[in-house]
Amino acid sequence: MDNFSYQSPTRYVFGKGVENQTGKLVNEIGCKKIMLVYGRGSAVKSGLIDRVKASLADAGIKFTELSGICPNPTDDKVREGIDICRAENVDGLLAVGGGSVIDTAKAIAAGTLYNGDFWDFYCGKAIVKDALPIGVVLTIPAAGSEGSGNSVITNSALKQKISIRTDYALRPKFAVMNPELTLTLPMSQTAAGIADMMAHIMERYFSPTEGVETTDRLCEGLLKAIITEGRTLVENPDNYDARANIMWSGTLAHNGICGCGRREEWSAHGLEHVLSALYDVTHGAGLAVAFPAWMTYMTHKNPSKIAQFGRRVFDVDIENDREAAMEGIKRLREFFKYLSLPLTLGDLGITDPDFGKFTSDFHRDKGTPWGNYYPLYPSDTEIIYRLMQ
């Protein structure tokens, strides 16, 4: 096990009706005038935004608004938000939505206090040291941004989708999590969220670090719970407990508890970010295509942990490592298929793949070589993209 430092100070307020505590929670973190950030309609249509505004009003919190955040959120909305925060002397942000909304709020929170262009943080020119405090009302369990110090933003002009990670500065102060809000999510969105949270765990699980039984077992346990509850939701999308377990698993998948003391991987995320920057595919759907392809290539390069995944997560009973690994990947893809997730680039609507461009974009964003479990050079990366056909 490697040395580590870990602190996850986010307060999670979880369960039925908890969105009505939002105003009180904003008060407790000391904010007086916040910016409410949300998406393109469903939070408005469902009445959630009105309930949150009522809760803020009850607590005497003033607010301004930034709405219309899209999936794969872009730099233009961040700049718009920073301008408003500065003009209106906002002292905190409340994100009501899923990962795209939360990640936009985080970029605004950091950018408002920074004397320069916020993209400096994403292109590696500057490090986030300070940010306005952020609260979250979560509506889509997937990205895990409600419990992480991370943010992913796409630069439209550069066609680059970049992720940053901070230890503390961008961790939300609180996350309000009512699984009832997810009962009406369409299955395609539920399924993409499940693939996303599984990928967050697997990027930590497929580590070269030895002697990490505790975090291995945490990862495997969470994956097993997600698979069980994901199957339940295909049959019965109204099952509150399954929604609740999926929502809480999505947070634990990405708040860092699965990565303590181990080097992490993140190749499959990098492979997918290239696709969603070029084609605007749903991140979780892209991961359902990218991760099994990466695992298949790894089975030929370093099968041991892929085999352990098959045996411990999908109960594969095969002694040979490569065979156990391949059977595990098969069962993972069968699970994704059961969720009606895409399995190939074609399923994602990418009918004209330019494998050379995908490969060069990946290494432009990530560097060469990239990866801890097995370092990828362009010749490896191109094969993995071809395995997605």
Added chain:
Amino acid sequence: MDNFSYQSPTRYVFGKGVENQTGKLVNEIGCKKIMLVYGRGSAVKSGLIDRVKASLADAGIKFTELSGICPNPTDDKVREGIDICRAENVDGLLAVGGGSVIDTAKAIAAGTLYNGDFWDFYCGKAIVKDALPIGVVLTIPAAGSEGSGNSVITNSALKQKISIRTDYALRPKFAVMNPELTLTLPMSQTAAGIADMMAHIMERYFSPTEGVETTDRLCEGLLKAIITEGRTLVENPDNYDARANIMWSGTLAHNGICGCGRREEWSAHGLEHVLSALYDVTHGAGLAVAFPAWMTYMTHKNPSKIAQFGRRVFDVDIENDREAAMEGIKRLREFFKYLSLPLTLGDLGITDPDFGKFTSDFHRDKGTPWGNYYPLYPSDTEIIYRLMQ
């Protein structure tokens, strides 16, 4: 799943050599003059206290000292500590040791700021709302106090051992955790610690709350890791990674992450607290006797979760719930025996058990009935104590 609120803001600094960061960490939580609290010798003999003092001196932190804390720590040391803290205007505490030292420091931290006798918190007359900040350098993985808001103190005159739990006030600000410090722990102490951390998980696992697959799987995963690494340490006590996994598991067992959204149990702890208040037995050793006895009785009252424990933690392949439960308990006791833990009251040196007194003391401390998984009345409780023979 039940509604919950969860916040674990403790910063964990984990790995080889991290005790040398102690002074810097005390500085970061804003303390200028602390009280250093430790035990009866091993932390001094090993040179740890000297290294911690050097780290404090390097960081310009002044300190006073309270040493000689014993296992099953008592109220007299707490009162001594409170008097010193008040007289010397101490603004924080640093506990160097295991659960007894940390729990004493917590009681002092709360008592110093309280206008009355600190025992009010333990006997239920008052609630801890504020406390001096606490840092920890952990030397014994067992109690999980480094990551919890809990404290257990024995009142010598009353022969009562009482546990309190706070949401935030008593959670340490930081915990310095170097598994190397545990390489020289005798196997008896290692084993008692393992029983203690397993019991912390199992008190949360044996819940009547339905629909908690995520936390069920977390509990089972941690238990499996502890069993694997516990077996490794019997063969090879010098295995750093096994020591590290045990240490980190002990924290996760009790920092609340295993209990989110579920009612908890705590009967076995209550049964054991009676024994250690009367006979001063090691807490973990007492739990190795008490927990299987409680589980055996539950197998006859409500076998479902005991059976799930057998199947998922010890891979029992039996369809009938009662048989699966009993086989799981048998394997748990075999594991405890492998660790050379006691299995009966006689093994604990209790040769003259007064079952009537045990039972009345249990219900005096806990109330009647006690228990969520299955409520215990005195007639139930006495049978469980008799099953410990």
